[in-house]
Amino acid sequence: MAASLERTSSELSTIADNVGRYRERVAGLAEPFVGTERDDIVGAIHEAERQLRSAERTLQRAIRQVS
Template sequence: MAGSTQSTATELATIADNVEQYRARVAALAEAHIGTDRDDFVSAIHEAERQIRVAERGLRRAIRTAG
């Protein structure tokens, strides 16, 4: 069973790394619109980024508990 847990943790780590990269990409998309009259758009992008960060933290927490 431990091998299965380690395998799952490894898979989760790969997914978490990808989620982290997507979060950074989403954050970067907001940069071009900061200071424009599209505060609503920037806020929505930042909220999406925060939600992705929450998902990443959840994945990292699951990885830690597997060890």
């Protein structure tokens, strides 16, 4: 069981890191539209970023529980 927990923790950590990188990439996509008439795009991208941040935090919480 210890090996399974370690494997799960490692996999969750990798996924959390990837979600964090995607969050950063998504956030950067809003930059060209900030201050333009496309507030709809900025809002949608920022909402996606918030959701990815929430997923990243949830994964980090799961890692702490497995460890």
